[in-house]
Amino acid sequence: MRLILAGVAAILTLSGCLGGISTLLDFGDHPVTSKAAQGSTVSKQDMLAIQNPSQITAIRGGTAQCFDYDLQNESGKRQPLYVGFTSTGFVNAYGFSTCGDAIRAGYLNSDGPMKRNN
Template sequence: MRLIMAGAAVAVALSGCLGGISTLLDFGSHPVVSKAAQGSTVSRQDMLAIQKPSQITAIRGGTAQCFDYDLQNESGKRAALYVGFTSAGFVNAYGVSSCADAVRAGYLDSDAVMKRND
C-alpha cells in the first residue's frame, strides 16, 4: 500500500513538471520565452523591448525585479510566465507561473547568474 501511495505521489509531482515543460514547449517560439531562455546575457531593457510585462514585482528586498507576462501563442492558448533578474538587471530565472508563486517556491532567492548546460 505504501508503495502505491508513493508511486501516486511521484506521478502527481511529475505531472506538474511535465505540464510546465509542455507549456514551455507550446510557447517556445514566443519572443518573450525565446529571449528569457538566453539567460544572463539578456537585460531588463531587452525584455521590455519585446513586450511590456503585466506586472513588475520587487524581489530580494527590492534589490532586483521579476516580470509577470501573460502570453498567448498562435493557437490562442494562454500561459503565465515569470522572468526574474539579478540585482545587475540580467535574467537569472524564468518559468511557467507567476512571480508570486516563484518567490514562494524559492526560485528567485539567488542573485547568481543563470547557468547554462551547453
C-alpha cells in the same frame, strides 16, 4: 492489485510530465520565452523591447525585479511566465508560473547569474 496501483501512479506521473511538455511546445518559441532562455546576457531593456510585462514585482528587498508576463499563443491559449533579474538588471531565472509562485518556491532567492546544465 499492486500492478494496477503502479500503473495508475505511472499514468498520473506521466500526465504531469505531458502537461509540461505541452506548455513547452505551445510557448517555447514565444519571443519572450526565447529571449529569457538566453539567460544572463539578456537585460531588462531587452525584455521590455519585446513586450511589456503585465506586472513588475520588487524582489530581494527591492534590489532586483521580477516581470510577470501573460503569454498568448496563436490558438489563443494563455500561460503565465515570470522572468527574474539580478540586481544589475540581467535575467537569472524564468519559468512558466508567476513571480509570486517563484518567490514562494525560492526560485528568486539568488542574485547570481543563471546557471546552465550542460
